[in-house]
Amino acid sequence: xxxxxxxxxxxxxxxxxxxxxxxxxxxxxxxxxxxxxxxxxxxxxxxxxxxxxxxxxxxxxxxxxxxxxxxxxxxxxxxxxxxxxxxxxxxxxxxxxxxxxxxxxxxxxxxxxxxxxxxxxxxxxxxxxxxxxxxxxxxxxxxxxxxxxxxxxxxxxxxxxxxxxxxxxxxxxxxxxxxxxxxxxxxxxxxxxxxxxxxxxxxxxxxxxxxxxxxxxxxxxxxxxxxxxxxxxxxxxxxxxxxxxxxxxxxxxxxxxxxxxxxxxxxxxxxxxxxxxxxxxxxxxxxxxxxxxxxxxxxxxxxxxxxxxxxxxxxxxxxxxxxxxxxxxxxxxxxxxxxxxxxxxxxxxxxxxxxxxxxxxxxxxxxxxxxxxxxxxxxxxxxxxxxxxxxxxxxxxxx
Numbered sequence: 001x002x003x004x005x006x007x008x009x010x011x012x013x014x015x016x017x018x019x020x021x022x023x024x025x026x027x028x029x030x031x032x033x034x035x036x037x038x039x040x041x042x043x044x045x046x047x048x049x050x051x052x053x054x055x056x057x058x059x060x061x062x063x064x065x066x067x068x069x070x071x072x073x074x075x076x077x078x079x080x081x082x083x084x085x086x087x088x089x090x091x092x093x094x095x096x097x098x099x100x101x102x103x104x105x106x107x108x109x110x111x112x113x114x115x116x117x118x119x120x121x122x123x124x125x126x127x128x129x130x131x132x133x134x135x136x137x138x139x140x141x142x143x144x145x146x147x148x149x150x151x152x153x154x155x156x157x158x159x160x161x162x163x164x165x166x167x168x169x170x171x172x173x174x175x176x177x178x179x180x181x182x183x184x185x186x187x188x189x190x191x192x193x194x195x196x197x198x199x200x201x202x203x204x205x206x207x208x209x210x211x212x213x214x215x216x217x218x219x220x221x222x223x224x225x226x227x228x229x230x231x232x233x234x235x236x237x238x239x240x241x242x243x244x245x246x247x248x249x250x251x252x253x254x255x256x257x258x259x260x261x262x263x264x265x266x267x268x269x270x271x272x273x274x275x276x277x278x279x280x281x282x283x284x285x286x287x288x289x290x291x292x293x294x295x296x297x298x299x300x301x302x303x304x305x306x307x308x309x310x311x312x313x314x315x316x317x318x319x320x321x322x323x324x325x326x327x328x329x330x331x332x333x334x335x336x337x338x339x340x341x342x343x344x345x346x347x348x349x350x351x352x353x354x355x356x357x358x359x360x361x362x363x364x365x366x367x368x369x370x371x372x373x374x375x376x377x378x379x380x381x382x383x384x385x386x387x388x389x390x391x392x393x394x395x396x397x398x399x
Contacts, residue, residue, distance in 0.1 A: 001100045001101065002044050002045075002099040002101070003042050003043050003045075003101040003102075004043075004044065004046075004091075004099035004101070004102055004103065004182075005040070005045065005102075005103040005104075005117070006047050006049055006067075006083075006084055006088075006102065006103070006104055006105070007030065007033050007034065007037065007046070007047070007049070007059075007064065007105045007106075007107050008049045008050075008083040008084065008104075008106075009049070009050045009052070009055050009059070009107045010050060010052065010055075010069075010074040010078070010083075011051055011052025011054070011055055011074070012075070012076070015210060015211060016209070016210075016211065016212055019108070019209065020052075020055055020108075021054055021055055021058050024110060024209075024215060024219060024222065025218070025219050025222040025226065026354065026367075026369060027062075028058045028062075029108070029110060030048070030055060030059065030062075030107040031058060032107075032110035032112075032222070033106070033107040033112065034046060034048070034059060034063060034064045034107075036105075036114050037103070037114075037117065038062075040103075040114040040115075040117040040118050040121075041114070041118050042101075042118045042121040043103060043117060045065070045099070046063070046065065047064060047065045047066070047087055047091075048064045048065070048066050048067070049066075049067050049083045049084070049086065049087045050066060050067075050068065050069065051068065051069050051070070051071060051073075051074035052074075056068070067087040067090050067091070069083055069086050070086075073086055080104065080191075081189060081190055081191060084102065084104055084185070084191075085186070085189060088182065088185075088186065098182060099182055100181065100182060101121065101124070101179060101180070101181060101182065102179070102180045102181075102182050103117060103120075103121065103177065103178070103179050104177075104178040104180070104191060105117070105176070105177060105178075106175055106176055106208070108175075108208050108209040109175055109176035109206075109207065109208055109209075110218055110222065111176075111204075111205040111207050111218065111222070111225075112134075112174075112176040112201075112205060113201075113205060116134055116176065116177055116205065119199045119201070120134045120177045120179050122199070123197040123199040127195065127197035129194070129195040129196055129197035130181050130184045130195050130196070131178070131179065131180045131181070131185075131192050131193055131194060131195075131197075132178070132179040132196060132197040132198065132199065133174070133177065133178050133179075133191075133197075133198060133199070134176050134177040134178075134201045135171035135173055135174055135198045135199070136171065136174050136201055136202070136203040136206045137169070137170075137171060137203060138171055138172040139167075139170070141153060141156050142154035142155045142156075171198060171200065174201055174206045175206075176201070176206065176208075177201075178191050180193075181194075204221070207221070223369075226367075229366075230366045230383055231383065231387045233349055233365040233366050234332065234349055234366075234383070234387055235329060235330045235348040236330075237330060238282060238330060238331075238332055238349075238384060239282075239283070239324075239326045239331065240282070240283045240284075240321060240324060240326045240330070240332070241277060241283070241285075241331075241332045241333075241334070241380075241384070242285045242286075242287060242320075242331060242332070242333045242343070242347075243284070243285070243286050243287075243333075243334040243335075243377065244286075244287065244288065244313075244334060244337075244339075244340050245286050245287075245288035245290060245299075245306075245308070246264075246288065246289075246290055246336075247335075247336035247337055247353065247356075247373075248334050248335065248336050248353055248372045248377065249264075249266050249267075249286075249298060249372070250264040250265060250266060250372060251265060251371060251373030251374060252336070252355075252372055252373070262292055263294060264294055264298075264373075265373060266298060266373060267373055267374055267375050267376075267377070267378065269375050269377075269378040270375065270376070270377035270378050270381075271302050272378065273377055273378035273380070273382060274304065274377060274381060275302070277381050277384060278303065278304075280385065282384070283324055283326070284304045284305065285304070285305045285306070285317075285320055286299050286304055286305070286306040286308075287306075287307050287308075287310050287313050287316055287317060287343075288306070288307070288308040288309075288310065289309070289313070289339055290308055290309070291309040292308075295308045296308060307320070313339065313340065313343050314342040314346055317331075317333070317343050317346070317347075318346075327348075328346050328347050328348060329347075329348040330348055331348055331349070332348070332380075333346075333349070333350055333351065334351045334352070334353070334376075334377070334380060335350070335351075335352060335353075335360055336352060336353050336355070336360065336372050337360060338357060338359050340360055341359065344360055344364055349366060350363060350365050350366070351365065351367075351368060352366070352368065353368050353371055353372040353376040354367070354368050354369050354370050354371040354374075354376060355372060356372075366380075368380060
């Protein structure tokens with residue numbers, strides 16, 4: 001059974017201009033939905049339907065395909081169904097491709113998790129339904145103006161105030177995930193047809209970005225989720241932390257003096273963080289391809305072992321860990337560029353700085369918020385100390 005995810009994203013948002021590509025917790029809004037769709041086990045292919053070149057470029061950068069929709073399907077009154085039908089028709093005509101299931105995702109719901117997508121698909125299959133949607137529990141009383149100015153209860157009798165546990169369960173459409181059997185959708189031309197199933201998702205993941213304040217709320221929630229995910233990605237226990245130098249300790253720039261000497265800028269907070277890890281008993285190593293004396297000088301000041309002028313970083317990493325009696329699975333490696341790829345893939349937890357090259361971001365378990373040379377190492381050190389999964393016998397990092 002093939003499943004296609006389509007994310008409609010037009011460029012003409014008026015409530016929040018350029019909403020779909022506005023930065024949210026370090027990446028464009030639409031990127032969150034694309035990444036969630038790509039991580040969902042039940043989704044085979046991810047397509048963004050758009051009329052906007054910038055949205056199309058962002059979609060491709062984050063791994064989605066793009067179907068360009070005509071202007072008449074990108075106005076304020078154009079329905080999502082119209083965009084979905086156009087994308088299906090385009091793929092059928094250009095490739096002869098028609099999936100069995102269509103997953104319709106809203107890019108304005110960045111808190112949606114991959115498991116919400118998979119569970120909505122599963123709800124449709126288990127119920128042998130034709131369409132499905134993600135919902136959240138709803139426990140509120142709805143009202144409307146009645147005749148003569150008398151307010152009327154919509155989902156309750158205002159004369160009887162039932163407790164929550166006494167009321168029949170009600171659910172609110174999350175606006176995040178919809179699933180349809182494609183033949184039925186092509187016939188009905190509407191997202192709800194035939195038998196409809198529901199997946200109840202956690203209410204804390206329901207948030208639609210409609211107003212500027214929604215970005216503020218989503219930023220707080222996503223930052224906390226990122227922190228929790230990062231903690232969960234760390235090995236248990238952490239037995240070694242190994243770091244690249246340029247682009248990690250530094251901002252990847254170099255000052256070249258007229259006599260050929262070079263200098264770099266480092267962040268003092270990084271040194272404080274590494275000193276804390278040393279006190280907690282975490283073995284540290286810097287591996288650098290550079291042969292510049294500044295690398296050794298910085299590591300000497302911090303009291304960290306350093307190997308530089310290294311062509312094969314992974315071989316050096318394996319040899320050092322063998323001497324330490326440490327497993328790759330319990331090692332954290334921090335990098336920023338393509339020469340770190342082998343190490344990032346090999347260790348238990350690959351970490352990249354906030355401005356890392358796109359190629360290494362794709363293989364890392366943790367993406368730090370701070371750029372290299374601007375507190376990225378301190379950010380990781382604080383995360384490790386707070387988590388407390390340190391070598392056996394090490395002091396707890398918790399205050």
